[in-house]
Amino acid sequence: MTADPFGLRSLDIDALRAKRGAKWRAHGADFSAWVADMDFPVAPAITVALQEVIDRNEFGYPNWGGPYARSPAARLFAPRMVERFGWEPRDDRIHDLIDVIQGVRATVHHLSAPGDGVVLHLPAYHPFLHTIDEMDRCLVPVVPVDGAFDYDSLEAELAARGASVWILCHPHNPLGHVFERPELERIAEIADRFDLTVISDEIHADLTMPGSIHIPFESLGPDVSARTVTVTSASKAFNLAGLRWAVLHAGSARAHDALRSLPGHYLGAPNLMAVAATVAAWTDGDGWLGAVIEVLDENRAALADLLEAHLPGAVYTAPDATYLAWIDVRPLGLGDDPAAIFRERGVDLSPGPQFGPQGVGHVRLNFATSPHLLEETVRVMAG
Ligand SMILES: Cc1ncc(COP(=O)(O)O)c(C=O)c1O
Structure with missing residues (x-):
């Protein structure tokens, strides 16, 4: 079993669906892979730093060395x-x-x-x-x-x-x-x-x-x-x-x-x-970032296999950076805006045409999630 000190591989779908932000709430689909937020919990160092601000009840003007000083x-x-x-x-x-x-x-x-x-x-x-x-x-x-x-x-x-x-x-x-x-x-x-x-x-x-x-x-x-x-x-x-x-x-x-x-x-x-x-x-935060990159690197490769298994014909090249997959689904014959069809099936993706005319027949899929949820997402996309 792969070590998972930051809980990146064991995300709870109910906890994600209970979030109030745009990613999981804006459109109400069962699975969400659109806007560029990750499903992962943030680095422990960030939680500690934010908690310290809360514990000091320190929400007044900061002291960074004057009103126009850099942060x-x-x-x-x-x-x-x-x-x-x-x-x-x-x-x-x-x-x-x-x-x-x-x-x-x-x-x-x-x-x-x-x-x-x-x-x-x-x-x-x-x-x-x-x-x-x-x-x-x-x-x-x-x-x-x-x-x-x-x-x-x-x-x-x-x-x-x-x-x-x-x-x-x-x-x-x-x-x-x-x-x-x-x-x-x-x-x-x-x-x-x-x-x-x-x-x-x-x-x-x-x-x-x-x-x-x-x-x-x-x-x-x-x-x-x-x-x-x-x-x-x-x-x-x-x-x-x-x-x-x-x-x-x-x-x-x-x-x-x-x-x-x-x-x-x-x-x-x-x-x-x-x-x-x-x-x-x-x-x-760089220890956490390294662990995130490992999961993303696995996910970008796994996505190719998942698409081949569940949506054969979709054209995808693993990205060299970002957790965003640009997928050409024109061979599947789902029309100019296939994201609308995937949304009906229960997955929220970014519509390709949003990114300009080259996006017709494409979707952008955010794979910054656990390997298990990525697999579920692609299964649901297949309908
Ligand atoms: C390339 C790029 N620039 C800017 C942003 C948004 O950054 P901000 O929220 O700081 O404006 C994003 C968000 O996904 C992005 O992908």
């Missing part, structure tokens, strides 16, 4: 990047945020204008598509052709119409693609030639699977960093999405100056529980 979580960001990825962010360019999408939108707002082009790999995490749409920017897509992104077409498009910003989802949601150095260098070269600011969303970096490595985009060099903003958070890898904290590193001086020139409180202030949880995660 202790933000102060841990640079050392963590050095330790995990060998990238040394500039300590004077780090900003606390409430969430990652706030950083994406603030940067798009300040470094581009309505009508400007925004480059984005498709299919895309839908809040990026909404950002472009709601902020009246124009999508400049990079699409996969025969399994690889087509940068030649992108360059032709940029030569014809230009763009201001590139939202880089690195690693990529929903494809689970890890951009390796040659591809990152090509992106950097295009960004330089067409004078684009890159927003590198690296929220899934800590969920890079064995066999792949994450290379922070800004670590490519000072010139790349100087046109880049990196946004990230402990919220995906440590399952803290409801607590609301994220961090932005502005390698780009323009982005840094724009953020610094905002009136105080404009972007809000971090939540002290989120900061306590992030500090615990980043100082004492």
Whole structure:
């Protein structure tokens, strides 16, 4: 029997169904594999840190060294990047945020204008598509052709119409693609030639699977960093999405100056529980994270067998990062939005079309659950 010190392999379905959050409550399906929250309990260090705040009954204004001082979580960001990825962010360019999408939108707002082009790999995490749409920017897509992104077409498009910003989802949601150095260098070269600011969303970096490595985009060099903003958070890898904290590193001086020139409180202030949880995660959570990666690594492989056994014809390639599986179910003939059919059968998945036209006939399945519940989920999907 496999050791399970963190209770990742023995989840209780009734306890999950009793949760009040979006994942298990929003649509009321029997099994839930849609939004990017994990079913796993958080790292013990996080529970202890949050319990300490509760035990001290300490919910007043925090003492981080003045109203505009950076949070202790933000102060841990640079050392963590050095330790995990060998990238040394500039300590004077780090900003606390409430969430990652706030950083994406603030940067798009300040470094581009309505009508400007925004480059984005498709299919895309839908809040990026909404950002472009709601902020009246124009999508400049990079699409996969025969399994690889087509940068030649992108360059032709940029030569014809230009763009201001590139939202880089690195690693990529929903494809689970890890951009390796040659591809990152090509992106950097295009960004330089067409004078684009890159927003590198690296929220899934800590969920890079064995066999792949994450290379922070800004670590490519000072010139790349100087046109880049990196946004990230402990919220995906440590399952803290409801607590609301994220961090932005502005390698780009323009982005840094724009953020610094905002009136105080404009972007809000971090939540002290989120900061306590992030500090615990980043100082004492990596044993738990390693155990989570082991289960996810097993699940991403098991999913291939489960699909073959129960939904033969579904096309799936195990992701190199994230706990999100992008599944092409067009061979099953379930229509443009197969998630609607799987929901009727009792499983909540993310509908592929939400991620752009490339998502027609696809679903995104969240496999951050116990091996047993993953198996149940796929059985129920089969009807
Ligand atoms: C790529 C990516 N960025 C951002 C987010 C959301 O982050 P936040 O809740 O901090 O805005 C997610 C959530 O799944 C995500 O997958």
